[in-house]
Amino acid sequence: MDVSKLPNHHPTAWDTHFEAMSLPDMFGRSAKASPQAPLLHFLGRTYRYSELYADAQAFSRALRARGIGEGDRVGLFLPNVPSYVAAYYGAMMAGAVVVNFSPLYTVDELAQQVADSGTRLLVTVDVPELYATATKVLRGSALETLVVSSLAKMLPTLKGIALRLFARSKIARVDYGRDILRWNDLLDEGARLEGGDAAQDPHALALLQYTGGTTGTPKGAMLTHANLSINAQQTAGLNPFGDPAGEVLMGALPFFHVFANTTLLNHAVLTGASIAMVPRFETKQVLETIEKYGATGFPGVPTMFQALVDHPDLAKTDLSTLKVCISGGAPLPGPLREKFEAATGVRLVEGYGLTESSGVVSANPYEGMRKPGTIGQVVMGTEVLLLDKEDPTVIAPDGEPGELAIHGPQVMQGYWNRPEAAKDVFVEHHGKSWLRTGDVATLDEDGFLEIVDRIKDMIAVGGFKVFPSQVEDVLLEHEAVKEALVIGRPDDYRGEVPVAYITLENGGEATGPQLREWLNARVGKHERVAEVVIRDELPKTMIGKLDRKALRAEVLN
Known part of the structure; x- marks a missing residue:
């Protein structure tokens, strides 16, 4: 579909030329242009571009001295800490491919992806849970080397001393040796080595980002330097507010996730902006960080914005610097958007993306x-x-919803070691290869996309397709309902019947039968639910979005 002929409400022209560059080159340009500019604010300590760029160079040289270079896999098993930034860009400077691993992975999950990716060296931090998991994988897999960074050394001096003195239980006792190395020792070693940075091909593989994709089995999406650097430029092109180097991004999303990798890390480094980073999302700490550092933009998932609305400190927090908040990762409920904007006066816009598209496909305009x-x-x-x-293989009829497929410079090259899965997710039309998203969408006359549902989530009720998100949207209109997920339950007569699982707002009063009656009076015959189940909480993914897949596995197995 020729969107170039539809109205464009973004500040950057649709046919803007983007430069395919390597991520080390992108980082180097910003570090050389403004070496003293802040890149990270982390728990009271500020890291400047020149400092983190030098650390990345040192890590790169130390890797090459150990025979790790072009095409080798370097894994990051880290929360949001400064060593992530230096390791991410430093591994790429050496020609290696970064593999992101969630800090919430179990030993089995980490081991499986280390083996699948061929990761040789893994960087982690001396948090006891992470170190314990990483060492078990090191001892039981082909992983060769573990590099451990020190949380205390990344904090301001007094905080670091306090952590070592009074919170020893929060620091792992690391058994350093031949295959377990200190991060700081590696940086010191690299700083003493000579040699320039290796030139990187922008079209070479840069990142393996694991995703459940459209089949549920973890697969490594192969993203090139050009995929990632262009998606950062596309994201920057959404900003209508003037000098992007003055932006301060609230860094609550985890860097290991593709959403944060593009909209926070690569976006900031491209434009010379800074990130006010927290190790993980804690509502009070996020509010304090926004106020302390004057955050101007906040990419997050809906549950983060719900947590802010629910927190008693929201009303007394100065949010005057915030220009826009961007919600992604999951559908943004209309009532939540309205409550957030009423409580904060800050515009909350919804966007959309996929791991397979480097993170960002679309967004509502910021102004x-x-x-x-x-x-x-x-x-x-x-x-x-x-x-x-x-x-x-067929285009949807005009005016009808259809599966959203995309073509663009940010689309992955395929799945690592999964050629059959890649065949299923790409389709040829008009002489181009299109990425199938698995999401059912409509496109209006102004070029705005609306996701109707996921193909795999549709419920078959007596031969009719029911979109669970449409039923959830109605439920969320009830003042007592906070969160909602609708899934199909097997039924001998109709094949499946919809069942709703909800949580209540604080102080919300309603019973399951009352909500079922209220809902069924407002939806079509086939959308009527057999039951509304009230729960204390609903399952969520690692980045905090509601997890329909986990709910289905829990209640139907």
Whole structure:
């Protein structure tokens, strides 16, 4: 579909030329242009571009001295800490491919992905849980080397001393040796070595980002330097506020996730902006960080913004520097957007992306026209098709919802070691290869996309397709309902019946039967739920979005 001929409400022209560059080159340009500019604010300590760039160079040289270079895999098993930034760009400077691992992984999950990716060296931090998991994988896999950074040494001096003196239980006792190395020793070693940075091909593989994708089995999406650097440029092109180097991004999303990797880390480094970073999302700490550092933008997931709305300190926190908040990772409920904007006066816009697209596909404009309930317009240089829901080789009929497919410079090269899975997710149309998203969407006359549902989530009720998100949207209109997930339960007569699982707002009063009656009076016959189950909490993914897959596995198995 030729979106270039549709109205464009983003500040950057759709046909803007983007430069394919390597991520080390991108970092180097910003570090050389403004070496003393802040890149990270971390728990009271500020790291400047020149400092983290020098650390990345030192890590790169130390890796090369150990025979780790072009095409080798370097894994990051880290929360949001400064060593992540130096390790991420430093590994790429050496020509290695970064593999992101969630700090929440179990031993089995980490071991499986280390083996699948061929990771040779893993960087972690001396947090007891992470160190214990990493050492078990080191001893039981082909992983060769573990590098451990010190949390205390990344903090301001007094905080670091206090952690070592009074919180020893929060620091792992690391058994350093031949295959377990100190991060700081490696940096010192690299700083003494000579040699320039190796030139990187922008079209070479830069990152393996594991995702459940459309089949549920973890697969490594192969993202090149160009995929990632161009998606950072596409993200920067959404900013209508002037000098991007003056922006301070609230860094609560985890860097290991592709959403944060693009919208926080690479976006900031591209533009010379700074990130006010927290190790993990804690509502009070996030509010304090926004106020202390004057955060201007906040990419997050809906549950983060819900947590801010629910926190008693929100009303007394100075949010005057915030220009926009961007919600992604999961559908943004309309009532939550309205509550957040009413409570803060800050615009909350919804966007959309995939691991397979380097993180960002579309967003609502930060200023001017927007359409709540949609995922906005595609970012510059991105094309879309709506495919027939039953047959992706056919275009959906005009005016009908279809499976969203995208073509653009940010789309992955395929799945590592999974050629068959890649065949299933790409389709040819008009002489181009299109990435199938698995999401059913509509496109209006203004170029705004609306996600109707996921193909795999659709519920088959007596031969009719029911979109659970549409039923959830109605439920969320009830003042007592805070969160909602609808799944299909097997039924002998109709095949499946919808069942709703919800949590209540603080002080919300309603019973399951009352909500079922209220809901069923407002939806179509086939959308009527058999039951509304009230729970204290609903399952969430690692980045805090509601997890339909986990709920389905829990209640149906």
